[in-house]
Amino acid sequence: MMAFLLWYLSITVLSWLTFPLVYTLLPALADRGYSLARAASLLVWGYIFWLLTSLGVAQNDLGGLLLAAILLTGLSAWVGRSRLVEMRTWLKQHVSMVITIEALFLLAFAALAIIRSANPEILGTEKPMELAFINSILRSPTFPPRDPWLSGYGISYYYFGYVMTAMLARLTGVAGSIAFNLMLALVFALGAIGAYGIIYNLLAAMQKQDKRMSRKAITSLPVLGPVFLLLASNLEGFLEVLHRKGLLWNISADGTASSSFWKWLDIKDLTQAPSQPLGWLPDRYLWWWRASRVVSDTTLQNNPQELIDEFPVFSYLLGDLHPHVLSIPFGLLAIGVGLNLFLGGWRGHTRIFGIPFPIKWQGLLIPAVVLGGLAFLNTWDILIAAAMVCGAFLLHRIVDAGWGWRRIEETLGYAMIAGAGSLLLYVPFYTGFSSQAGGILPNLVNPTRGAHLWVMFGSLFVPIFVYLAYLVFNQKLKANWKAAILTVVSLMVGLWSLSWLASWLVSVRMPEITAAVLRSQGVSDLATLFQLASQRRLLYIGGLLTLVIMLVVALAMLFGSLIAAKKDPVQPDGEDPTGFTELIPDSDPTPFVLMLILLGGLLVLIPDFVFLRDQFGWRINTIFKFYYQAWMLWSLMAALGTAMLLMKLRRFWDWAFRLGLFFTLLMAFTYTVLGLMTKTNDFKPTFGWTLDGAAYMQRDNPDEAQAIAWLIQAPDGVVVEAVGGSYSNYGRISTLTGLPTVLGWPGHEGQWRGSSTPQGTRQEDVKLLYESSSWTEAEAILKKYDIRYIYIGSLERSTYHVNESKFQHILQPIYSQGNVVIYPAP
Structure with missing residues (x-):
């Protein structure tokens, strides 16, 4: 209990110290970054401490932590020095929002801490690795921290999240085995308020376009953000219940069972007949694990190739403190930065090496810090986060100055400067980092099946597709179908061509890999592989059609929204003479929303054609990392779409949507509730309640x-x-x-x-x-x-x-x- 309170107070005080900084630097957000302040404080405090320690200016001890905190406080005070009265007034005007965020944070932090205290053991999967990093960082005199499992070497991994964990552990005097579980709870809570804040800021921006939107609804409906991001699951848990009950099974008198449905669905374990006697609750050993293995690949000889398709609620039940979990709050911070950029929070001009850029220097530095931090936290996140930020810049410039090829030139220049900055700011990390990545390889025979895709993302697809349909039929935006279809068809052809071009290059430069692939597929040459692979793509067309429909509709509406966007009449040249915050335009955030939907679609589409090469040799890791990020983007958009539809739909359509939403969430929460009861032994821990993940050692x-x-x-x-x-x-x-x-x-x-x-x-x-x-x-x-x-x-x-x-x-x-x-x- 004391450790929990110390962590809560520490991160809360850090957020208060940092709020003047985020308030000033994120002026276009309606919450002025309040929902993201805790994540921002941890990122900036961690960056200052890590950099000082890496450069030998500070030691990895309590004194170094306090020095970094003092520097953070000084920076925040200096940046916000002229806005204290303004901030006080703002806080009084937004009391309900502030109270909601604070209550949500405390509730989420306490809830997951209780859940972890019911099964705290740091055993199995990669938990020992993660604890090893935390404890090694705590004992390393300086940085880079020592590799705990290879003496004489520094850690060669994206370890920033473990530095943050160790920092809070040292600050509060908590052992690493307790900090492990507290950090998992903290990341969950930061994700909850971060998701709330993203939806709040989007709805508040939309209210500027439609004054009929209720202020009360804008404060309450953003709770859907953490609901879809952190609590909703894929539909495998609901299928487990149907399977356990024997539904859609034909059971003969002699006890043999068969089912064309479960055979067609082809999810491992669910193809086997349910155990007798039948019931409602899944009782198969580790049944909850199957939800992270819904999508599966097979060779042309029907040999299975395991894939990983985790989603956040599975991750928190599993209890791994892995980088893809640690990075969730900071991915949300990056989305907040992108939204501020799109809404014109950094409108202005600056010069870099004499080259003019149509954005203030904050719009280059802050994304560089956040993107660089994301790469340090979870390198897989950097590509999509960078694409999101650069896309936000492009859309901002189109809304501000209209479309033209000049916008592409500006975006490329912006990407180069911000990208270079994100690398330079974190140079000490890259000097000791080695990667297993080795370019891209083609995925020729395994597109994701439509059935598997809908089981994986169905709980998000329903509100997203209904929201897209609402945008189409609402007629406020004129869709550009021709341009959208042409773009998506070109994308499909390009990805398909890239996959076969990559296969040809591999056959020329790495013939041994090609030979191994052909053997595994049971074919003798590329021509035969091409024929059979094309047949399989046609057979498994459902997943591709789902994504194509989403991409076409979202892109058509995006093109239409950009055409409808009005240039800021106050400052047509984009200048903002007042510095940080004033004269922020009332931009419609719909283009930004559609961009996030599109990015999620690309994350799921790309692995159907190519994947990143690693030691596994197939797309297991690419699916894992890309689908996880797609869940993050789509869950936010599902929440936003649901909120908008609840406010906008009337009469029959309102009730129809609410009924459909009820059944969708019922299916999505089946896994969450049953998995939670399984993992906590119905909240009756066998060995008592504790947050110490190493307590089992004393017992065993x-x-x-x-x-x-x-x-x-x-x-x-x-x-x-x-x-x-x-x-x-x-x-x-x-x-x-x-x-x-x-x-x-x-x-x-x-x-x-x-x-x-x-x-x-x-x-x-x-x-x-x-x-x-x-x-x-x-x-x-x-x-x-x-x-x-x-x-x-x-x-x-x-x-x-x-x-x-x-x-x-x-x-x-x-x-x-x-x-x-x-x-x-x-």
Whole structure:
């Protein structure tokens, strides 16, 4: 409880200190960035601290944290120095909005903290890796932080979110294993108020175009943002209930079952007959996991290729503190920055190296800071976030100055400057970062099936498509169907051509990869592959048709909205002589909304043709990352569309939509409710309530728990422990203490660094160290890796034939209890 309160107070005070900064720098947003202030404070505070520590100006300690906080406070005070009275007046005028945001934040933070305290264990999946990063950062004297699983190296991963976690842990005096669960709850709460704020700002901007919109509704309906983003799920959970009840199954007298529907749907586990006796509640082991594996690929020989299609509520139930989860609030911050840019918050001019840009310098610097931070948080986010910001700039310029090829030139220049700035601001990160990415590869035979696409995104598609239909038939905007159809057809042809061009280039430059692909598909040449792949695309046309319809309608309305947009009559040349905030135009945000829908569509469409090459060799990671970002964009647009339709529709159409929305949300919340009850054991935790994710150690292995507690207090140094596979208990000592080990999970190290070369012979050397009877061999290994602590526990004894006598003859144990002994290296 105390740890929760300390975190709540810390992030709240940080947001208050930062609010003058965001109030001044985000002038076009109706909430003046209040809903994003907590995320912004964490980003800026974290950036200042990380940069100072990376440059050697500050140490990775409490003093460094306080120095960064003082600098943040000073920056915020200086930027907002002339606006204190204005801010006070603004806060009085927006009390209901402020109270709503504060209540929503506290409720969301407390709710997920309670959920995590019911199943807090940092076990399974990649949780140990994430805790290892947090604890390693806490014990690293400077930055870049040490790689906990490859001693002598810095972390080669996008680790900014773990720096933020460690900062709050150190500031509040909380252990890393508690900070892990608190950070998950904090990110959830930041996502909730961030989503609320995006919808609030969009609705407030729309109210300027339609004064009939209720102020009360504009304050209350944005709650739909966190509902769709963080609480709604895909439809797999609803299907689990139908399957468990035996619906759409034909069960014969002898007990055999068959179903053409479930066979056609082809979602793993659901193709199997339900267990007897039938019921309503899913009871299959790990049934809730299946929702993250709805979309699936198969080779032409029908061999499965697993894909990952996580969505936020699954992520929070799973409890991984992975970068795609950590980045959610900051992705929302980027959307807020893009919206401020589109609405003209930085209208003006500046010069870079003598080159004029039709935007003030804040419009270059702030996106650079946020985009660079996103890349540092989760590198996969940067492409779509950059496209969103640049798209916002392009739309802003078209609305301001009309269409012309000059707008494209301006946007390219803007992208180059903002992109270069985002790289330069975070140079210390890139100097130590290696990536597994290796260009793009073609996806020739596996478009996403329409059925799978609708199971995955159906809860978002329903309100989005109804909202698009409303825009079409509302007739306030004149759709440009011809241009939209031509653009989308060109896009389809371009992506299809790119996929086959890429396949030809791969066959020329990397024939061994082509040969492997042909073998896996069971064909002998590219011509046969082309024929069979084309047939499959026609067979699985449903997903493509869904996306094409969405893209065509959204693009047609976007073209129409840009034609209808009026240039600001006050300042036709785009000048804003007053500096930061005044004379913000009443721009209709509909083009920005349609752009976000389009970007979501592109994220889902592109992996149907190409994917990013990594160590997996198929589109598993691209689907994972792209679909997750698409969920983020589409969930916000589903929330906005729902809010607008609830305010605009009348009579029959209003009731019809409300009824459809009810059933859609019923299906979307089936997984959320049942999954929550499963994961928390109906809120009856077997081992009591706690936020300490490492408490299980004291229960399961008290000897090891005591040894870990001793090492946490021991002087810094490299510890050697057993080496083993990923997603296992190997690397546990480094994970729980923050001390670097010689080698943790070899497979993950290879992923992070793009190869296993840096590992060298470490795995073999560790085995030799434990098993050799020669002290000379052991001593050479100890010196080679600068090992300080030799750890021998039950896992070491089960992994190796430990020859402890060589240590016993030369060394005296510095710790011994039960089945654990720790020797000091000489």
